[in-house]
Amino acid sequence: MRVVIAAGLTRTARIEGISAAGADPEAAVHTPGADLEIVAFGRPVRAPVVPVSPTGCPTPAVVTRAVRETAGFDLLAVDAGLSAPTAAPTVDVDAAPGADVREARPVPDAAGIVDAASEVGAGLPDDDLLVGETIPGGTTTALGVLAALGEPYGVSSSLPENPIERKRAVVAKGLAESGLERGGAAGDPEAALASMGDPVLAAVFGLVRGAAASGTGVTLAGGTQMVAAATLLRHAGVDAPLGLATTPFVAQDGSADLRDAAAELGLDLAVTDPGFDRGEHPAFGRYLRGEAKEGVGMGGALALAEGRGIPMADVRARVASLTDALTEGGDGS
């Protein structure tokens, strides 16, 4: 089992009120790299920020790292369009940061990213992969891809109140600018990605397509962005079994319809509860109030911990100590 995290950027995140990843737009640029460094090393190394929401909710990378420290797993980070150097080792799939989804072709190199990621996915020696993501603004581009493919699934949000009307308006503008009807890219995942997606979705789609073609079992680790990835895969004719491992915070989000989407797409859904209601740390309360919800493979990591028989109390204790070390500027090692 290897955990893959694709990390990148889309300028879509700069649209006001879209994303909770990073307390401000400047910080958001460093969020995906910082997330990778936290999973790789337990703390930011080259990234100048600790990713927190505007209210101080720490990144889900902390939960994934907590599982790594308790259960152990190999990490494969993918540079799916980062703009700042990261100390986390990454695989290069020729991805540049994505442009604003309201433009005509925000991911002009989507086909190249898909090909490179597919080559990587096909070549990995693992029997099973967990595939997660980190990209601020990614639920909006996920909504864009779903619209381009003509699928009705909703998307979740890293904010407690999902700015879904704002996202829909952004997507409508993007479709118009791309000269696409809703469903105009059905059956053509690369067109949907180039016109309405982001480089992380392109990398996840390519990597999973390659892995599935070589017989590797794949669990998509995440929420509605991974529903978009699964939709792309089904539109590409990939009929391999796929898992979807997520958190209760997404699964309970009424705006996302995750269970229905998973059933329609034939995804084996696993929802793993970290039991934050049985803990005392302020970070737990922020998750319980609907912040962050998912990301950086959090739901998949929790499923991995559960599968290995790690008590959730151990994971929570590690989340608490990592969060304290990060927010106090301490040494998270």
Next chain:
Amino acid sequence: MRVVIAAGLTRTARIEGISAAGADPEAAVHTPGADLEIVAFGRPVRAPVVPVSPTGCPTPAVVTRAVRETAGFDLLAVDAGLSAPTAAPTVDVDAAPGADVREARPVPDAAGIVDAASEVGAGLPDDDLLVGETIPGGTTTALGVLAALGEPYGVSSSLPENPIERKRAVVAKGLAESGLERGGAAGDPEAALASMGDPVLAAVFGLVRGAAASGTGVTLAGGTQMVAAATLLRHAGVDAPLGLATTPFVAQDGSADLRDAAAELGLDLAVTDPGFDRGEHPAFGRYLRGEAKEGVGMGGALALAEGRGIPMADVRARVASLTDALTEGGDGS
């Protein structure tokens, strides 16, 4: 303990008869990336070659991977000037492949590589690092750096008969072309690297300088290239304790004077014998006849295995099975 492998290229390797890394110049371009993939995954993934010497001696990456499979360690691969995409996740330190050391400035961006690598080294959370390398032609650039610094140490070779006269002629031409006397860059490691080095030495130097400055213990894992790295560090005023972990194949090489160099540089020398004379595999015989000798952190990995109490027979068995899988085009996973 984390194992760092810096991987890159120098056009110096194209000079005929200089290097055993890669059976031909085209293959040599893919050798460092293939080495990283073997340590990361057990087999090449994107690299189109299995690195073998002209006679079929497998890369020392196989030994390092064998230790990883038996003893386990975290890997941090550094892209210190690769030219082909690799599926092994790598840290970017802004390195391009080096030019031929006979040119005036084969590593014009040496200072930038050193700074980026130093930032990474300073930020890593580990108490201890093992630092190795893979770069075809690297002993010749090591000889070049030693000449630029005015130090008398010899260098080893990945060939049974060290083409040392050829290397000396190459270095003499490089010094003349760079307008340097022997010792003309004493006390100025970045000038030595830019004029006579390669991007891997620049990355190793920077990373270790940063790590040592932040109190991290460092063992240089390799032979005479790591003597050159240590010499650069001492010329930079780094007086932290440093280890040098290598194989008996380098330590016994009369052209290298490794023990004297280690003593003069204040390096704590560890020579770990994999006991290839007590095994049956043809690959063992090639090492015993002086091919390959060291590289890709092999000596450091063997020391790590010994320190963890892993029987060398287990390491040898894994080397044999990995080699068979690689040379038969089988699945090394």
